[in-house]
Amino acid sequence: MPETRGTGTTVGDAAMSAPKKQEAVPGLALGLALLSAGPVVILVLLIVVLSFLSPYLLTGRNLSNILAQTAVISVVAMGQHLVILTRGIDLSVGSNVALASVVGALSFHAGAPASVVIAVMVGCGAAVGTINGLFYVFGRLPHPFIITLATLSIAKGLALQLADGRAIPGMPDAIDALGREAVWGLPGSVFVVAGVAAVLFVMAKTMVWGRWIYAVGGRPDAALRMGIPVSWVLVSVYVISGLCAGIGAVILAGRTDAGSPLFGNLLELDTIAAVIIGGASFLGGRGHLGHALIGAIMIGVIRNALNLLNVNVFFQLIVIGVVIVIAVESDVLRNYLEGRMRVLQAGRQS
Template sequence: MTLGTRPPDAAVVGAPPPRRRPGGPRLALRLIRTGPVFMLLVIVAAASVLSPVFLTTRNLGNVLAQTAVIAVLAVAQLLVIVTRGIDLSVGSTVALAAVAGALVFEAVPSATVVVLTMLGTGLAVGAVNGVALVWGRLPHPFIVTLATLSVAHGLALWLAGGQPHRGMPGIIQVLGGESIGWLPYSTLLVAALALLVLLLTTRLVWGRWIYAVGGNPDAARRAAIPVNAVLVSVYVMSGLAAGIAACITAGRLNAGSPTFGELAELDAIAAVVIGGASFLGGRGTVTNALVGALMIGVIRNAMNLLNVDAFIQPIVIGVVILIAVELDVIRGALERRFQVMQAVAA
């Protein structure tokens, strides 16, 4: 070493390079994963600025009541989409279950019998979907659920004679149309159902099976996971959710009508996709599905408050769905990139 030169740094020569702290990528991942919640907050902020009525407790109660049916259907639709499926029949099932409940109430004025009829109708349609898909070896759930959509809609029209039937038990009316102060009872039902599904998917083996089947069905079969039973179970859950949604809808309007649930399946699917679930399966959370449902409900409520033309509203909803899905695609790409950065940093 010559005079005046600096001795080599031991940390540079002998020691390995310092490890980068993974805190940055981890924080970025957490921020990215809150994308649906962030979009909802932006929409709420915009609605509150454009309409001073929006944040009143009365209007918030209306938003929650109007979103309850979509939220119930979305929570169950999430399970179907996570397994790489889709259920197009839930809207018609809502109508069929409501009509069945109204007709039973006319003959047997028993709240228990009516509720069991509505829930049983939903379960029956869901079971038909699952069994036909699995043991009928149909190529895609789109086909079987499209068929049951048509059958359920036709049955609802035939049984009701094309007309709504008035009258529902008191418990149904309370559940669908009344509230505690400004908080609707239907919101409490949505919260209970969401909590139940959250526990089922995070605390039970069945929940892990659902994500495994959606992530890689062939690997799930090799791992001895009962794929067929899992698929049937998620469609049964979706049908049951349609029965619950029928109770809420029939309670709000004190009737059973074959027009109930029109396009509700599309709202539920849109809510799940806006919430970040993937049609490729294996991804999606209950919380984000609820956020997606709330987003749709808030947008519709804001447009009503702002007197947006009824013919324009579907266009706005469609554009928002496209934007939300595109943002989710970008979010997914950023998430994968930061996951790689986090792995390298670790």
């Protein structure tokens, strides 16, 4: 007779059921790995499929166009990524870009050199970001949605007032070259994106500030108990988001040789979509800077391909919305699988 336990289960039955539990964990681990690599895999598959639908997609000139068109979204999305890591959101980035471009155009017409125009545009963006961070943190607002929605309206109104509702043509040659000239076959704006990404990556990986961001987003209460300056960490990410918006304004002004209060319409939605499509979570504390760039490029590829296929611009909005829903559902699935893995691993250790 096989030996039995107190519950009536035989040793043989337990031995047969044990491998099933051990097999489940590697299966879930594989699922998590696929979801983590999802943005890259989806981007590659997207390019492969769309290249069959349009022979022009992978031409050198079109690829250069995609990189140039997504440069602004990429830069601003990196700032939005840091904000979302802390469970926040910045709705003002589009209006911030418009205001910074108008202020830059006005300073150029006032006789300022290129270096001053660039500094004014980036400084204007950082100022709006600073206002967002300070009011959210020290005004004790329940959510950053409130203040960033307010500054979205204020910055747009200021831009329209200063520009009298019209575009202001003219930018310094250095800014125009940044937006239009190619270096080694690549748009100059690509090198700006790479530079911003490199700086933020080094800051996030080598400075304790980078670990603080993930701690504040993942467990804000625990971060406070650990002595992390949560308030100033939150302010810093909104300042950087504003800085990125100012840099995005420089790139956009260079491409158009103008500043306009109409710049940045729906840019806040594009950047949030890029971050979420890239694999970040609205729950905070999870995400990779490179994935935000992948999400931005994915949006650019989709729009470029739909334009090449002569798809109606309104349908493009529907496609982007569907992609966002899929990305959010992937995040929900990832959270479920992570929870299952923790339960099964705890069961194996007990």
